[in-house]
Amino acid sequence: MAFTAAQIPGIAGRVYPPKLAGPLYPMGIPIHDEEKLPEIVEREGVRLVVFSYSDLTHVELMNKASKVLALGCDFMLLGPRSTMLKSGKKVVAVTAVKTGAGKSTVSRMLVKLLREKGHRPVVVRHPMPYGVLEKQVVQRFASLDDLDRYRCSIEEREEFEPHLREGTIVYAGVDYEMVLKEAEKEGDVIVWDGGNNDLPFYWPDLHITVVDATRPELITNSYPGETNIHMADVIILHKADKVSEEQLDRAAEMVRKVNPGAEVVATASKI
Incomplete structure (x- = not known):
């Protein structure tokens, strides 16, 4: 088994540590650059490739799937x-169709x-x-x-600081089961403030x-952004003050076609 890296800088060439990988992987799990996937498939006799990151267009996703199929492997989502x-607590998830939609301001208002x-x-x-995974x-x-x-990196600070300045406890971490257990001890509502459009x-x-x-x-x-629309109870059309009424109506019509049962709300860039 191996991981490949595509979106996180500086992680290729590292090893997912044995402490986190579990007893089946006493040496850990190597992390390779995604460009080396054909080489890995041939060397290791790989039969299954599982895609597990986000923020792609559907075309980009299927381009990757096509390359995997051409190598003779199954491709799984x-x-x-x-x-x-x-x-065990109530969970409110804030997700997005695409990075940059403005979900962070929505999370803080929530x-x-x-x-x-x-x-x-x-x-x-x-x-x-980005850092030492064991820590x-x-x-x-x-x-x-x-x-x-x-x-923390600059990117992490950009996401965490606004919450902290408002007195909100924030959890993060690689083992999201352990993260959940700790967060449940402090809050009666868990707010999932997702990254990208995961x-x-x-x-x-x-x-x-x-x-x-x-x-x-x-x-x-957008993958998996469209899935988030299908699953949503509430869809927020953010940055409504930046578009015309006609453009806003078009966006509302599009999301209602995907998920007619969701409540659709329009909000300005700052809420």
């Missing part, structure tokens, strides 16, 4: 029953509203495994000092998907 965990209702929301962020099993952020303690890691009781109203063409041309 993992669904929610294989990847999502069930929490946390504020939950507090006003008397809840104790805890945010769980998508992990960003990133479970990360708890309660203050800005914790960003230094965990040696599916939630936890089964949501309420699934909110954010759509960038300025880029409606991505509604049905």
Whole structure:
């Protein structure tokens, strides 16, 4: 078994540590650059390639699938029953159709509203495994000092700081089952503040998907963003103040065709 790296800089050439890989992989799991996939398939006799990252167009995804099939392998996408965990607490997931849709502002507003209702929301962020993975099993952020303690990257700081400045506890980490167990000890509502346009890691009781109203063409041309629209209970057309009424109506019509049962709400860039 091997992992390939495509979107995380500097991770190719490393090893997913044995401590996290489990007893079946006492030497850990090697991480190779995705460009070396044909070489790995031939050398190791690979029969199955599982695709497990996000933020691609459908065409980009199928281009990768076509290359894998041409190598003689099966190509698999993992669904929610294989990847999502069930929490003992209520979970609200905030996802997006595409990176840059504006879900972070939506997540922060959601946390504020939950507090006003008397809840104790805890945010769980998508992990960003740039550092030493063994030290990133479970990360708890309660203050800005914790960003230094965990040696967070600029990208991590951009995502975590706004929550911390508002007094919100944030969890992240590589082992998202252990992360969930720790987060459940502190909050009565788990807010999944996802990265990119990933599916939630936890089964949501309420699934909110954010759509960038300025880029409606991505509604049905983004993986797994379109899946998030299909699964959503609420669809937010964000940046509504940046488009004309006609463009906003078009975006609303497009999401309703994909998911006619979802509630559709339009919001401005700042909420």
